Amino acid sequence: MLFVGVDIGGTGIQAGVVNEEGKILYRKECATKVEDGFEKVMDDINILVRSLLGENDLDIYEINSIGFGVPSFINKKGLVTAVNLGWYEVEFIESLKNKFPEVKVYAENDATVAAVGEAKFGSMKGKDIAVMYTLGTGVGGGIIINGRAFTGANGMGSEIGHAIIGENYFDCNCGNNGCLETFCSATAIIKYAQKLIEEGRESIILDMAEGDIKTINAKMVFDSYREGDVVALETVNRFKLYLSKAMASMVNTLDPDIISIGGGVSRASDIILEGLDELVRQHILYKKEDFTDIVCATLGADAGIIGAAFLS
Template sequence: MYYIGVDIGGTGIQAGVVDNQGKILFRTECKTVVKKGFEGILDDIKIMIDKLLEENNLNMKEIKSIGFGVPGFINKKGLVTCVNLKWDGESFENELKRRFPNVEIHGENDATVAALGESKFGSMKGADVGVLYTLGTGVGGGIVINQKVFSGAHGLGSEIGHQVIGENYFDCNCGNNGCVETFCSATAIIKYSQKLIQEGRKSRILDLAEGDLEKINAKMVFDAYRENDIVAIEVITRFKSYLAKTFANTINTLDPEIISIGGGVSKASDIILDGIEDLVRKYVLYKKEDIAKIVCATLGSDAGIIGAAFL
C-alpha cells in the first residue's frame, strides 16, 4: 500500500505518492488559483491526483490514505479557515470525502504536517517529543508527541509562532502585538533592518539591496552579518535573543528532546545555531539539566508531502 501527501500552499500545491519508508516515489504540482475559490481549488487537486495515479499506473485501491496540509486551521468539525486562500469555515473534510469516497482522508495545518514528516523520517526521528519551528515569511510550527501530531483539545494547538514574547514596534498580522512571528521571521529581520537604516544607520545591507530599502531580504542581512556589518549584527543578535526566549518557553512547557528549525531563514543555520544553546540556557528554569537538542530540519520542502501522507 502507498500513501498520498498533498501540501497546499498560497501559490502552489504539491502532491506525492509515498511509500512506507517515507520515500516520495512520484510527485506532481499545480498552481494555487485563489480566484477559483474553495470548490475550484479542490477540483484542481482531484484532477492532479487522478492524473498522478494514471501516469504511474496506480489505482486508488493501492492507496491507504490521502493527507492534506493546509496553510490555516481545520477544526474538529472538519471546517477549514485559510486567510491567504480566502477560505472561511469551508467544509473541507466533507468535500474531500465526496471527491475521494473510497479512501481515508486526513487534514492538518501545513507546519504541523511538516513536523510529522521530520519526526518520522527527518531531523526529529526517534524523539518521543519533538517541536519544529518553520522560520519563513512568518513563523509556524508543529508539535509531535509519540509519533502523533498534537493539536490540542479544539484543534487550535501548535500555533507556536503566535506566542506573545514581548512588545514590538509593529503589530502582527493576527492583530496582536509581540508575537514570535514579529521577532523571529524573515519579515521581522527585514523590517528591523529597514528601521535602523531609516534612522540614519550606515549599513552594507543597503549596498547589497542596490540602495533600495524595499529590496532588502533576510539573506542580505545574514550576508552582511558575515561581513561584520554593525547593523546586521544588531539585527541578528536581536533575532537570536528572541528566538532563544521562544525555545526556552517551549523547553519549560514541553521539555522536548529535539527542537528543529526549518523554513527559509534556517538556510543561515551556521549563524543561527552558533551559541544558541547558551542563549537558551539563560531563560530555562533548570539551567544545569540536559535540554533539547537544537538542530536544523533535513527534509526541506518534502516534509509537507511526507508528513501529510502519514497523518
C-alpha cells in the first residue's frame, strides 16, 4: 500500500510517495509561489503530486490517500488562514477535494503532522501519549494520544508554541506577550543574544558574525556556548529554563510517555538535552516520581512528508 505526503512551506512544497513502513520511495518539490495567490499554489500542488506519480510509473488509483501539512490550523469549515502564505480563510479542504477527486485527502497543521511522523516511525514510536516541540524560526508542536493527533474541539489544539509562560521584553507575532515562541525559538535566541551585546556585553558571537550584529544566528550562539562565551551561556540557559517550564506544565497537565524536540534548534541536541530533565523536575508537581522521557526527534525534515502521508 502506498501513500503520498505533502509538506507545504512558506518557500517550498515537498511531496513524497511513502510505503507502509514509512520509507519515502520517491520525492519531488517545487517553490511556493506565494505572490501568485492561493489558486496558483493549489494548481502547483496538483501538478507536483501528479508529476511525482507519473515520473515513477504510478497511477493515482494505486495511492491509498494523500495527506497535507499546512502552516496553519484548519477550522471546522475546512478554511485556512496562513499569514506567511498570504492565505485568509481560503477553502483549502474543498480545493484539495476538487484537485484530487480520485483519492481520499487529509490535512493538518504542519507541526502536528511532523508529530504524527515521529509517533509512527521516529522518536515517539510505540508511545501512547507523546508530545513534540518543533523549535525553529517559531515554535510549533503536536500532541499524539493513542496513535492519533489531538487537535481539540475546534481544530485549534496543540498550539503549544503559544502557551504563555512568562512576561517578555517583546510581543509575539500573535499579539500576546509571553508565548513560549518568544523564549524558545531560534528567533528568540538570536534576539536575546543581540540584546545583551547591544547592552555592551562582550561576546565571541559578534566575532563569528564578523561584527555585524544583524547576521547573528542561533548556530553561532550554540557554537559560542561550547566555547564558554558568557553571553551565549546566559542566552542558552535562559532558553532552557523556559523550555523546562513549558515541558513541566505539559507533564503536570498531560503526563506524556515521551516529549520529543524537533526543528532546526534541535541540531544542538547535545546542549539542549544536557540537564534538561532535571530542570523539568524542578517545576513538576510530583518531584520524586518518574516522568516523561525527553529526546530529540529522529526523522528530521522527512517528518512532515511521512506524517502527512499517514493522516487519517
